[in-house]
Amino acid sequence: MTATAASVSEKxxxxxxxxxxxxxxxxxxxxAEDLLLDVxxxxxxxxxxxxxxxxxxxxxxxxxxxxxxxGHRRRLGAAGAALVNxxxxxxxxxDDTFEGGPVHAGAVIVPAVxxxxxxxxxxxxxxxxxxxxxVETICRLSLVAPRLVHKAGFHPTSVFGAVAAAAAVAAxxxxxxxxxxxxxxxxxxxxxxxxxxxxxxxxxxxxxPGWAAQSGLNAALLARAGFTGPRTVLEGTHGLFxxxxxxxxxxxGKLVDGFGERWVAETLAFKPYACGTMAHPYIDCARRLAARxxxxxxxxxxxxxxxxxxxxxxxxxxxxxxxxxxAYAAKFSTPFCIAVGFLTGDAGLAAFTAATVRDPRIxxxxxxxxxxxxPQNPYPAAYTGHIRATLLDGxxxxxxxxxxxxxxxxxxxxxxxxxxxxxxxxxxGWRRAQAExxxxxxxxxxxxxxxxxALRG
Numbered sequence: 001m002t003a004t005a006a007s008v009s010e011k012x013x014x015x016x017x018x019x020x021x022x023x024x025x026x027x028x029x030x031x032a033e034d035l036l037l038d039v040x041x042x043x044x045x046x047x048x049x050x051x052x053x054x055x056x057x058x059x060x061x062x063x064x065x066x067x068x069x070x071g072h073r074r075r076l077g078a079a080g081a082a083l084v085n086x087x088x089x090x091x092x093x094x095d096d097t098f099e100g101g102p103v104h105a106g107a108v109i110v111p112a113v114x115x116x117x118x119x120x121x122x123x124x125x126x127x128x129x130x131x132x133x134x135v136e137t138i139c140r141l142s143l144v145a146p147r148l149v150h151k152a153g154f155h156p157t158s159v160f161g162a163v164a165a166a167a168a169v170a171a172x173x174x175x176x177x178x179x180x181x182x183x184x185x186x187x188x189x190x191x192x193x194x195x196x197x198x199x200x201x202x203x204x205x206x207x208x209p210g211w212a213a214q215s216g217l218n219a220a221l222l223a224r225a226g227f228t229g230p231r232t233v234l235e236g237t238h239g240l241f242x243x244x245x246x247x248x249x250x251x252x253g254k255l256v257d258g259f260g261e262r263w264v265a266e267t268l269a270f271k272p273y274a275c276g277t278m279a280h281p282y283i284d285c286a287r288r289l290a291a292r293x294x295x296x297x298x299x300x301x302x303x304x305x306x307x308x309x310x311x312x313x314x315x316x317x318x319x320x321x322x323x324x325x326x327a328y329a330a331k332f333s334t335p336f337c338i339a340v341g342f343l344t345g346d347a348g349l350a351a352f353t354a355a356t357v358r359d360p361r362i363x364x365x366x367x368x369x370x371x372x373x374x375p376q377n378p379y380p381a382a383y384t385g386h387i388r389a390t391l392l393d394g395x396x397x398x399x400x401x402x403x404x405x406x407x408x409x410x411x412x413x414x415x416x417x418x419x420x421x422x423x424x425x426x427x428x429g430w431r432r433a434q435a436e437x438x439x440x441x442x443x444x445x446x447x448x449x450x451x452x453x454a455l456r457g
Contacts, residue, residue, distance in 0.1 A: 010231055023260070032128055033446070042107070044424055047071030065078065066078070082112050082115040101143070128446040132265070143255070155193040163184055166183040273348065294389060304338075306334075342365060
């Protein structure tokens, strides 16, 4: 009798099951600590937002639970907390990015793991293992078939996030490899997330990481209780990649080879700007052009070399991107991001408001932004930026940004991540004295019993 070859999820489950908190490298722990701090701050920044208020109000009957909704006094069930925290962490598009995907890891994995650990296994070491496993899983999943999930009209963070969150929670709870396989298989039927929010700047993208976190949590809990899922959930005829990438021909070695030995998540990028990651290098170029003393009125046009894979999300339809209908849509408009960066010198939370979207100077400069596709652009392996400013007097001035600031080639120092946390907390109404215990928690959470009281308020 011929033995059945191990499926992709079975190989992944075996690798996860062989890990322990003490086997993790210091660099992986450091990334996990920075993710905690970043997610805490982002949840605090969004705590009074209209979309978080609506989400909490819509959780009918989910109250008086054991899990923390960051920045809120009301406690929720584990699934509700994962949903709220994941949505809040991604709400302003200010959360981390993995360049190869692109995917947002922290907004999915941290909420799922904290909800599971707080409710079922309140141990810091368990949370560390879960976060590191989940982040590594979502990053590696995004490398299997680059660009194809986005091209098919789906949000990779949401699709891969459900599966990665299941892996994360399974590791947190100490599930055996067989149960991990079932958790991954179940999560495949919970994955989803279309990108039609691009049409009008509506809120569904914000929801995607929270939904993925909740789905992965539920999948792992079902598997723990004995529910089964398909072992070929990833590569199968009707599996995840066939459904969402429209192809089964991915490189599954990118997911499983060296898992637990080589950590791709150590290159995770922390954002300096509150908008779509692919626009960041262009904002850097715009700020440098402004620093040269160029007057916006003297500019005839701004032409950018771009990757073909970014056009449908950040550039087209061009007229709509030059005049986004609201502040959220502006975050996914490279013309707007370039203009606001040039004129204000930043692209943080204050750059994306109803007032900035209506600002006639910003709108006038955004209308001058054009693009040409560069077939040699390395996206998604690397994010680059380029602007050629043609002036009314005929001169042309160019700026290039060869890599993503905050990414693997130019990491944000921990001091900047901490400064970002305090700025986000203040934006959400927490003064420094209230925010400092949350900062301290991010640095010691993995070292003892898990207690999230400092995050409630």
